[in-house]
Amino acid sequence: MKQLILILALILSSISLLAISALHVSPQTFVPGTDVELLLEIVQGHEEISTVEVQYRAVGTTKWYNEPMRQDDPNSLYWRGIIPRTAVKTDDIEYRFEFIMPNGSSSYLPTDDGITPLYTIKLNAPKGSLTEGFVLVSDESSVSADDGYVLAVSYLALSGDLDPKSIRVFVGDRDVTHDSEIGESVLVYREDRPQDGIKKAMVTAKVKGAEVYSDTWITQVLPGSQKPQLPFTYRGSVNFSANMYSVSNKDNAFSDPDDDYRTWTDLYGSYGIADLQANLLVSSLEDKNKQPVNRYTFGVQIPMLDVFFGDYSPSLSQFTMSGKNIRGLYSRFHTRYLELSWAHGESIRKTKTEADPILGTNASGTFKQEAIGARLQFGNDQSFRLGVTGTRYRDIISSLDKGVYQYTDDNGDTAYNVKAQDNAVVALDMQLNVPDQNVMAGIELAGSILNNNTIPGPISSEELDEYGIDLVDIDPADYADYFVINKNMEPFLPSKANVAWTGYLRMYFLNNFLNVQYTETGSAFNSLGTYNQLNDTKVISITDQYTLGHLLTMSGGFSTTEDNLMKHKSETNSYQNIFAQAILRYPNMPYIKASLNSSTGKNKNNPDIDSEFEPYNRKALNMSFGIGYNIVQIPQVPTQVDISYRLGSSESERKPDENVEKITENANNGLAFTMNNSYLMLPLRTQISFATASNKDKLGNATSKNSSFFLKAYYELWENRLNPYVSYRNTSLSGDYDSQTYNYFNLGVESYPINNMTVTADLGLKNYKNKDYGDADYDATTFRLCLTQRF
Numbered sequence: 028m029k030q031l032i033l034i035l036a037l038i039l040s041s042i043s044l045l046a047i048s049a050l051h052v053s054p055q056t057f058v059p060g061t062d063v064e065l066l067l068e069i070v071q072g073h074e075e076i077s078t079v080e081v082q083y084r085a086v087g088t089t090k091w092y093n094e095p096m097r098q099d100d101p102n103s104l105y106w107r108g109i110i111p112r113t114a115v116k117t118d119d120i121e122y123r124f125e126f127i128m129p130n131g132s133s134s135y136l137p138t139d140d141g142i143t144p145l146y147t148i149k150l151n152a153p154k155g156s157l158t159e160g161f162v163l164v165s166d167e168s169s170v171s172a173d174d175g176y177v178l179a180v181s182y183l184a185l186s187g188d189l190d191p192k193s194i195r196v197f198v199g200d201r202d203v204t205h206d207s208e209i210g211e212s213v214l215v216y217r218e219d220r221p222q223d224g225i226k227k228a229m230v231t232a233k234v235k236g237a238e239v240y241s242d243t244w245i246t247q248v249l250p251g252s253q254k255p256q257l258p259f260t261y262r263g264s265v266n267f268s269a270n271m272y273s274v275s276n277k278d279n280a281f282s283d284p285d286d287d288y289r290t291w292t293d294l295y296g297s298y299g300i301a302d303l304q305a306n307l308l309v310s311s312l313e314d315k316n317k318q319p320v321n322r323y324t325f326g327v328q329i330p331m332l333d334v335f336f337g338d339y340s341p342s343l344s345q346f347t348m349s350g351k352n353i354r355g356l357y358s359r360f361h362t363r364y365l366e367l368s369w370a371h372g373e374s375i376r377k378t379k380t381e382a383d384p385i386l387g388t389n390a391s392g393t394f395k396q397e398a399i400g401a402r403l404q405f406g407n408d409q410s411f412r413l414g415v416t417g418t419r420y421r422d423i424i425s426s427l428d429k430g431v432y433q434y435t436d437d438n439g440d441t442a443y444n445v446k447a448q449d450n451a452v453v454a455l456d457m458q459l460n461v462p463d464q465n466v467m468a469g470i471e472l473a474g475s476i477l478n479n480n481t482i483p484g485p486i487s488s489e490e491l492d493e494y495g496i497d498l499v500d501i502d503p504a505d506y507a508d509y510f511v512i513n514k515n516m517e518p519f520l521p522s523k524a525n526v527a528w529t530g531y532l533r534m535y536f537l538n539n540f541l542n543v544q545y546t547e548t549g550s551a552f553n554s555l556g557t558y559n560q561l562n563d564t565k566v567i568s569i570t571d572q573y574t575l576g577h578l579l580t581m582s583g584g585f586s587t588t589e590d591n592l593m594k595h596k597s598e599t600n601s602y603q604n605i606f607a608q609a610i611l612r613y614p615n616m617p618y619i620k621a622s623l624n625s626s627t628g629k630n631k632n633n634p635d636i637d638s639e640f641e642p643y644n645r646k647a648l649n650m651s652f653g654i655g656y657n658i659v660q661i662p663q664v665p666t667q668v669d670i671s672y673r674l675g676s677s678e679s680e681r682k683p684d685e686n687v688e689k690i691t692e693n694a695n696n697g698l699a700f701t702m703n704n705s706y707l708m709l710p711l712r713t714q715i716s717f718a719t720a721s722n723k724d725k726l727g728n729a730t731s732k733n734s735s736f737f738l739k740a741y742y743e744l745w746e747n748r749l750n751p752y753v754s755y756r757n758t759s760l761s762g763d764y765d766s767q768t769y770n771y772f773n774l775g776v777e778s779y780p781i782n783n784m785t786v787t788a789d790l791g792l793k794n795y796k797n798k799d800y801g802d803a804d805y806d807a808t809t810f811r812l813c814l815t816q817r818f
Contacts, residue, residue: 048069063120070651080094080108082135099714123145130558137572156240165179172222172251173251176218178214181212181213193231195232198227202782225245225247226245261296264815269811270811272809276805291306303327306337307323308320319354323338332361333358336357338352340352344454345529347402348416355371366405370398374398391432394447396421396423397421403416420450432446443482450553452474467532468531468533470531473552475525475527475551487503522551526549542568548565565588565589568584577612583608586604589602597636597640600629601631603628616656628645641682643679643682645678646677649674653671653672665705668700697720698717702716712741712743717736731761733761736755739752750778753772754771766797770793771791784814788810791808794806
C-alpha cells in the first residue's frame, strides 16, 4: 500500500507540474518613466510554485531580463510584479512569466513551445494630455551619421507656465535628460556619432502642475561615409539585500532563521559583433559543506560561437541534459546548418558529515558529481534539424575518504553509507519546422544506463561468462574511465525498459495554437541531467489556445498518465486531467474570465501477478469565475478591480470486497477581491485585497475556514523619488479546528535617490495568536533592505 501511495504521489506531482494554469490580462500599453504593473492569478498548481518572475525584453532583441513577483500573502493566488521604469522607455516590450519549482525546474506562461506568442505591450502616451506647445525645431526626417543626430525642441509658448525641472527627454530606449541642454524656452540633445537606424524622441513635463507630453518624433539616421567606431553598449544592475530576524518565542515559531544577506550583479554588454555577459551572486548562506548558493557566470557570444564559464543550465535535449545547473564550461559552435554543443563541469559538490559515536551514526556525505554532455546537430530550428546528444554523470569516488562512504557492518561485511553512480544517456532527435505553414513536428528517442554503485569496480571477464555473455577480447576494466560495468547496472543488458521517447506536433491554424505530445519512459530509464523523469509511464497531452485579437482568449487541454508499462508491478495507476480557461475583454469594458479543472485517478489489477489488490477512485473538480475592470470613467481615481469566485469538490473511494467505501469527500469555495487605486488629486496609490475560503469535510462533518485581508498604501514625494508605504495583512483560520490569527504590519520606503537607483527598506512585525493554545503565541520582527542600481 505504501508503494502504491508513493507511486501515485509521484504521478500527481508530475502532472501538477504540467498542469499549472494561470490567468493574466496584459495591460497592452505602457507609459515611459513609470513602472508597468502586472497582475497574475494562479488558477491551478499554486502549491507547486516556489517563486514567480517576470521575464521581459525589448521587441526585436534576444536578451531576457528578470524581475521577481510577490504575493499579497503566502496563501494568495495573486502575484504582483512590475516591468521597471528604467527598462521601458520608447521601445515596445514583450514579456512572459517563469514559474520556478522547489526542485529548480521551471515552466513558462505563455508556453515556451516556439509557436505561442509572448505577451506584448506597446508604447502609450504618458500621463496627462498631449500639447502642441513642444515644437520640433530640428525637423529633418533623415540625417547622416556623419552629421550627427540633433534634437532641438522649442517650448516658448509654455515657458511662462512650465516647470523646467520637470522636463524629461527620451531618445531611443534611454532617458537622456541629464545629457540635454535645457534653457528657458528651448532644449537641445546631440549625438556626434549615432548608430544608423530609427530614432524615436519625445518630451514630457508639467505645466501649471499638470502632466503634459509631446508628439513622438521619428528621425532616420543614415549610414555615414566614415568608418564608425565600435561602440560599447552595456546594461545591467548591481544589487544588495539583507534580512534581519527576531522571534519572541523560538520554540513555538515555525522557524527562526539566521540573518542573511546577498549581493548580485548582472551585466550585459555589446562591442561590435560580441555580446558579453557577467552574472555574480554572493550570499551569506553559502556553506562549503552544502550544495552551492553562490553563483557566477561569464559569457561571450559572437556570430558563430557561444562560450559560458561558471554556473550555467544548458538544455541539450529533453531526455539528456535540461535545466540543471553545471559549474564549469559550456560552449556552442553554430553555423546555419551545423551546431556543436559541449558542457562539462560539476553538477553536485562533495559534502561530508562526521560520525557521531553518541548517536551511533556513521560518517556520511555526497560525492562530487561530474557532468559531461555533447550535442551534434545538423540543420536548424527554422527548417529541419537532426541532433545526436550524449551525456554522462559520474560520482567521483576519490572526492570522499573511504571512511565517509564505507563501513563494516555487524556481520563483518562491507556496507556503504553513500553509493557512487554512473549514468550515461544517448538520444537522437529530429524536428521539422515549416514557418510559412505554422507547423512544427518533432521526435526524440533516448536510451540510458545507470550503475547504482561503482565503488566495487568493474566486473571481470570471467564473471561476465557466468552471465552467459561472451565478449571476445573485451575487458570491462579497459572502459572503466568511461563507464563502470558491474552487476549494479540498471539494466544489466539493454532492453525496451531503458528507452524513453517523445513525439510532438505544434501548429497554428484559424487563430488556434495546438500542441499535441506523447511521452513514454521505460521502467529502467534514468537521466540524472533532467528533472521529473517518471519511470515506467506514458503521458499524452493535448492543449489548444484560441485567440481573437485582444477580444477573446481561450485555452484548454487534456492529459493522461499511466504507469506500469512493463507490467512488472501488481497494479496499474492512471490519472487524467482536463482544464479550460477563457478571458473575454472588450475595449473600455469589464473583462470576464472563467476556468475549469477536472482530475480523476484510478488503478486496475495486473492479472499476471498474484497479489492483494484494492481498487480505488479519486476525483477532483474546481471551477472559477471572475470579472475585472480598469475603471477610467473616474478621472481623478483610476481604479483596477478584479473579483474571482471559485468552488470545487474532491473525493476518494476504495472498493474492498466489491463494496464501495468512501475515504474522503470534501467541498470547497472561496471569494477573492483585489483593487488598485491611483489618486490624481494626491500622489497616493493603494492596494486592497480580500479573500475568504472554506472547506467542508462531508464525512467528518467538519469545516475549516480562512480569510485574508490586505491593505497597502504608497505616497509619492519629490517627483516620485521617495515613496513611503504602509501595509497591513490579517489572516484568520477558524472552523472545527484551532482558531488562529496572523497579523502582519509593514512600514517601508521605496526611493529613487539618483538616476536608475532603487533603495527599499522594510520593517515588518508579525503577531501570531492561537485562541485554543495560548502558549503557542509569538511575535516576530523582520527588517529588509534592498538596493538596486541599474545602468
